[in-house]
Amino acid sequence: MPQTRFHSVRLEKDKCRGCTNCLKRCPTEAIRVRGGRAHIIDERCIDCGMCIKVCNYHAKVAVTDPLSSISRYKYKIALPAPSLYGQFGGVRNISQILNGLKQMGFDDVFEVARGADVVSQAIRDRLKNPDLPRPVISSACPAFVRLIQVRFPSLVDNIVDVRQPMEVAAMMAKREFARKNNVREKDIGCFFITPCPAKMTAIRHPIGHEKSAVDGAISVLEIYGLLSSQLRKAPIDPSLETATDLGVGWARNGGESYAVCPENSMSVDGIMNCIHVLEEIEDDRLQGLEFFEGAACTGGCVGGPLNFENSYVARASIHRLATRNPSDDLNVDSGTMTKYDLYNSESIHPKKVMMLDEDMEKAVAKMEKIDEVLASLPGYDCGSCGSPTCRTFAEDIVQGNATMMDCIHKMKERIRIMAQQMVDLAETTRE
Ligand code: SF4
Ligand code: SF4
Incomplete structure (x- = not known):
């Protein structure tokens, strides 16, 4: 296909x-x-x-970008995801990691955690609007947002229209670097250091806006070895740290909720857990909830598949870094809130990929046929047919993508019937 x-x-x-x-x-x-x-x-x-x-x-x-791809730009800026800070348990000072990135060939580094501060403020502002459908749902994890598009179309309007922290960080980084160094923004490349493939997809195929401000994504795994070796000699320079602890806390599940709406929110990690809670929201069983944060990975971004460190160890490191200066002040001035495009320019739409047919009449006929096929299947959901469940197998048969004989149990049944028929035939011939 x-x-x-x-x-x-x-x-x-x-x-x-x-x-x-x-x-x-x-x-x-x-x-x-x-x-x-x-x-x-x-x-x-x-x-x-x-x-x-x-x-x-x-x-x-x-598939992510290799480190060598930064050479496409005259000026290169690294955008470390906050979860990167959890990869080096012994490092107590974030600026060492930021300086380590600079020593790897970047001209500058801008914390995505700072973008998270600004996004948190934008969501706080949105939550003041009583007309938005509740709960307002986080837009931060692209896999989670796509899950809603694919499986929970009725909740698409609950997704907050604020851009992801990496997008806001890229806009801020380019603007500030260009101004400070008197260069053109188009000569600057911003590269997100990503813990997951979904962010890479979101850069190439943004949700809610046409073009990403981020120019590439390099996986944590790709840079981990080199960055580890740089850390030993990286100087401590607190001026590089611009994010609050609240922004750093976004690295773990619950950090965003804590930053935007600590009193009446819910955070869920792991894609299957998200599905269960979204079902509850869809059925209107969580009334009164203001804000819902879902993360596809266990533990949040610290659990991303492109990280190096064990997610529980990383989570503990992030907790330490995100609780150094307890405060609910995001340190975002009103000028910042108006200077950048913080909000989506396009609506987020449901994806009709689970639809059986564009034509409603045909879809209903297919649904009936699926129920008929399903009734003839053993119902073990064993996966040996190559489909995840008996229902999806029935759907694959009706859609012409599988045949009944792909089911090993149906195949065995057919062989048994054929064998019996041969025995019967042999006996009839003998008589
Ligand atoms: S499990 Fe793999 S195939 Fe399925 S949605 Fe996630 S990335 Fe895609
Ligand atoms: S079928 Fe098995 S080997 Fe193939 S991609 Fe899936 S898990 Fe990996």
Whole structure:
């Protein structure tokens, strides 16, 4: 199937053993295993990276930019995700990490945690509007937002229209660097140091606006070794640190809620947990909730598949860094709030990828056929047919993407019937 949009998560076909491990863990039922190999249904994939985590054969990979790609720009700025600070447990001073990045070849570094401060202020302002549907839902994790687009279309309007911290950080970094150094913004490249593939996809294919202000994404894994070696000689320079502890706290799940609405919010991590709570919200069972923060990865961004450090260790490090100066002051002035495009320029729409047919009549007929096929299946949801559940298998059959004989249990039943028929035939012939 040709790709309709950029995906960071890819399958390396030659490495896939068709083990079906990934099949059942995909939150959007985007994987099928047929002909002994997995394939990803492009429109359904939200680039959450779950399949990367569970594949023991490293057949699922994330495509990000190599460090060498920064040379495309005259001036290069690193945008470290706050979760990067949790990768080096022994480092107590963030400016050492920031200086380490500069020593790797960047002309400057700008904290995405500072972008998170500004985004927090923008969401605080939005929450003052009683007309927005409740709960207001975070737009920070692109995999989570795409999950809502694909599986919870009725909640799309609850997603807050504020851009992600990396976008705001890139706009601020370019503007400030250009002004300070009297250079053109178009000569500056901003590279996000990413903990996850979903951010890479969000840069190439933004949600809520046409073009990303970020010029590339380099994975934490790609730079980890080099940055570790730089840290030993990186000087401490507190002037590089511009973010508050609240912004740094965004690295772990709950940090955003704490920054924007600590009294009446809920934060959930792990894509399956998010699905369960979104179902509750969809059914109107969480009335009175003001703000909801969901993160596809366990623990939030510290649990991203492109990180190096164990997510629990990283979370503990972030907790230490985010509680140095307890305060609810985001340190964002009103000028900053008006100087940048903090809000989406396009609406976020549901994705109709789960629809059976554009034509409603045909869709209903297909639904009936699916129920009929499903009733004839064993209901084990074993995945041996190459579809994640018996229901998705029935759907694949009706859509012409599988045959009944892909089900090993139906195949066995057919063989048993055929064998019996042959025995009966042999006996009839003998008589
Ligand atoms: S987990 Fe998925 S991608 Fe990895 S080998 Fe098994 S079927 Fe293939
Ligand atoms: S990245 Fe996530 S949504 Fe895409 S195929 Fe893998 S598990 Fe499914």
